[in-house]
Amino acid sequence: MSDVSVTKARPKLPVDGPTLANILAILALLVIGGLQYPQFFSPTYLAQQLQTGAFLGIVSAGAMLVILLGHIDLSVPWTMTAGATVATAVVGSDPQPWISETGLLAGLLVGATIGLVNGIGVAILRIPSMIWTLATNNVILGVLVYFSGYYARASQPSTLMTWFGTGRTAGLPNILIAWAVVSLVVLFVLRRTTYGRNIYMVGTSEVTAYLTRLPARGVIVASFVFAGLCSAFAGMLLAGYAGQSYQRMGDPYLLPGIAAVVLGGTSLFGGRGNYSGTVAGAILITLLASVLSIMQAPEALKQIAYGVVIIVMVGFYSLRDTRS
Amino acid sequence: MNVFLARHGRPLISITILVLLFTYFISIHPRGLTLGVVTAWSNQGTALALLAVGQTIVVMSRGIDLSIGPILALSNCVASHLVDGTPAEIALGVVAVVLVGTACGTLNGLVVVFGRLQAIIATLATGAIFSGLALIVRPIPGGSIDAAFADVMTWTVADTIPAAFLVIAGSALIWYPIRKTRTGRTIVAAGSLENAAYASGLPVRRAKVLAYALSGFFASLGGLYIGFQTLSGDPSIGLSYTLNSIAAVVIGGTALTGGVGYVIGSIAGALILRTIGSLIFFNGIDPLAQPFFEGMVLLSAVAFGSLRLLRITHRLEMFK
Numbered sequence: 015m016s017d018v019s020v021t022k023a024r025p026k027l028p029v030d031g032p033t034l035a036n037i038l039a040i041l042a043l044l045v046i047g048g049l050q051y052p053q054f055f056s057p058t059y060l061a062q063q064l065q066t067g068a069f070l071g072i073v074s075a076g077a078m079l080v081i082l083l084g085h086i087d088l089s090v091p092w093t094m095t096a097g098a099t100v101a102t103a104v105v106g107s108d109p110q111p112w113i114s115e116t117g118l119l120a121g122l123l124v125g126a127t128i129g130l131v132n133g134i135g136v137a138i139l140r141i142p143s144m145i146w147t148l149a150t151n152n153v154i155l156g157v158l159v160y161f162s163g164y165y166a167r168a169s170q171p172s173t174l175m176t177w178f179g180t181g182r183t184a185g186l187p188n189i190l191i192a193w194a195v196v197s198l199v200v201l202f203v204l205r206r207t208t209y210g211r212n213i214y215m216v217g218t219s220e221v222t223a224y225l226t227r228l229p230a231r232g233v234i235v236a237s238f239v240f241a242g243l244c245s246a247f248a249g250m251l252l253a254g255y256a257g258q259s260y261q262r263m264g265d266p267y268l269l270p271g272i273a274a275v276v277l278g279g280t281s282l283f284g285g286r287g288n289y290s291g292t293v294a295g296a297i298l299i300t301l302l303a304s305v306l307s308i309m310q311a312p313e314a315l316k317q318i319a320y321g322v323v324i325i326v327m328v329g330f331y332s333l334r335d336t337r338s
Numbered sequence: 339m340n341v342f343l344a345r346h347g348r349p350l351i352s353i354t355i356l357v358l359l360f361t362y363f364i365s366i367h368p369r370g371l372t373l374g375v376v377t378a379w380s381n382q383g384t385a386l387a388l389l390a391v392g393q394t395i396v397v398m399s400r401g402i403d404l405s406i407g408p409i410l411a412l413s414n415c416v417a418s419h420l421v422d423g424t425p426a427e428i429a430l431g432v433v434a435v436v437l438v439g440t441a442c443g444t445l446n447g448l449v450v451v452f453g454r455l456q457a458i459i460a461t462l463a464t465g466a467i468f469s470g471l472a473l474i475v476r477p478i479p480g481g482s483i484d485a486a487f488a489d490v491m492t493w494t495v496a497d498t499i500p501a502a503f504l505v506i507a508g509s510a511l512i513w514y515p516i517r518k519t520r521t522g523r524t525i526v527a528a529g530s531l532e533n534a535a536y537a538s539g540l541p542v543r544r545a546k547v548l549a550y551a552l553s554g555f556f557a558s559l560g561g562l563y564i565g566f567q568t569l570s571g572d573p574s575i576g577l578s579y580t581l582n583s584i585a586a587v588v589i590g591g592t593a594l595t596g597g598v599g600y601v602i603g604s605i606a607g608a609l610i611l612r613t614i615g616s617l618i619f620f621n622g623i624d625p626l627a628q629p630f631f632e633g634m635v636l637l638s639a640v641a642f643g644s645l646r647l648l649r650i651t652h653r654l655e656m657f658k
Binding site for chain 1: 402449453454455456458459460462463464465466467469470471472473474477577581584585588593594595624626627628629630631632633634636637640641644647654656657
């Protein structure tokens with residue numbers, strides 16, 4: 015009995031339908047781009063794409079745990095900005111290495127705190143996540159704008175942040191390694207831990223999870239904390255990559271972060287989805303933007319292509335679901 | 339009395355808050371209660387109020403419209419091309435803008451109903467498309483809108499009542515007759531229990547498409563109204579309007595879970611948000627503090643909703 019449910023929830027192949035669809039779309043984009051610009055296939059170019067996609071990848075890793083619960087985290091933009099701003103402010107207060115590097119910890123602490131507030135509002139105060147996280151996002155925005163004006167006071171990243179953002183180890187960009195580490199953690203958590211199993215249970219039916227004495231509230235709070243950590247981490251890496259923290263740095267990551275998860279086949283109702291799809295979705299979105307840039311498409315066309323790809327692919331998944 | 343409060347209690351709270359805030363605003367305004375002050379105040383909130391009406395209708399059907407801001411931006415950009423010239427040209431231009439907005443809304447409805455996409459992701463995607471179209475229509479802010487016509491819409495009618503009041507009242511007056519129709523009632527029924535509504539033979543699909551179409555319609559009116567205020571088009575105004583329209587709906591007492599909604603409450607919610615901005619300005623508080631206060635108001639408004647937890651008698655009611 016239990017064997018059956020385990021096989022169902024945990025497919026043997028790491029590549030499921032939506033992931034495969036994403037990979038096919040990625041290959042199609044590579045062919046389209048490569049036909050016009052041969053340098054498209056060069057390892058340097060591909061590594062560069064993965065490097066710019068890593069910020070989105072880390073954000074969507076956090077977004078996925080929340081979406082698997084049937085919730086959503088709209089506080090991503092200002093959690094990223096808050097993590098980066100606080101981290102660079104600590105760096106600015108004293109450039110001594112052993113003090114400035116605590117900025118990273120401070121940034122992560124900010125992310126975890128925001129996640130905790132989000133989780134408490136959703137799990138214990140029972141407020142719809144879409145509204146609660148929208149409100150916390152506005153409050154963080156308010157606090158940051160009030161204390162630092164429309165520009166960050168000290169915006170220089172620390173040595174370690176710069177190393178993460180721009181450095182390379184054994185030929186690979188460090189930020190790509192960071193994304194890989196986050197991904198391995200998420201994969202391990204979702205597939206090999208009780209907490210990961212509980213995420214799927216709570217996402218499928220919170221009432222049932224509660225009645226079977228699963229720690230439903232704890233699972234929700236923990237997932238929001240994880241999402242907050244991911245956002246803050248991505249924000250600090252972005253500050254290291256860009257050489258500074260700045261207001262609104264997180265804005266371009268909110269909707270694409272959700273889109274990557276959904277393109278990867280995770281249902282917004284919760285309870286269903288594979289992490290491999292999220293990774294593929296993040297790569298697809300990054301590559302789509304890059305192909306259109308290289309073809310010198312105007313911003314308007316990028317937005318339209320982005321919308322059409324989401325509708326076509328997600329529409330395809332839902333049609334497939336209805337048939338089966 | 340209890341029945342009345344149970345039915346209208348939540349929007350009444352937001353209307354009371356609005357009256358209190360407005361009274362305070364007038365008391366600290368250097369010019370006090372004059373027609374000019376009231377007109378300027380109502381002009382500021384009109385576009386958001388129109389948007390909030392549209393968002394409420396979609397929320398009642400248990401959906402959400404994240405493309406409402408992009409539709410507003412697109413309509414605003416189209417208006418900056420067409421609403422100018424002779425009276426006949428202006429009239430045609432207004433009709434064209436409204437048609438564009440309604441068509442965008444209808445497209446949302448079709449994608450949600452027939453594409454079977456979840457409303458969040460469907461309107462997120464169409465919102466990107468509408469933002470792109472807005473950028474094509476007007477790559478950088480500019481254009482022109484007939485100033486004489488805009489003056490009529492942003493000033494007063496017969497020196498007694500701000501035109502914006504009539505616009506806001508008109509939006510509610512458009513909705514209430516629609517709600518009385520079979521399709522209009524189905525919007526609410528579908529939000530309450532979609533399967534039951536469908537099984538009862540109600541036109542659920544048509545009702546949902548209508549809800550999104552109306553949302554697009556009100557968004558286009560909002561875009562027009564912003565045009566009357568700025569006399570130009572701007573493609574980048576969408577995102578903040580989307581988020582604020584949701585905030586206005588929640589402050590107005592409508593739950594995102596569908597099946598019930600208060601258009602009047604949402605209008606009050608929109609005006610509350612805008613009044614806070616003016617209050618901060620006239621109180622001499624640092625304008626940089628404005629986003630913080632707006633965030634705190636939204637946070638308190640939604641936290642207020644969790645007071646129901648104190649009333650539940652059975653723990654499973656928590657999950658409703």
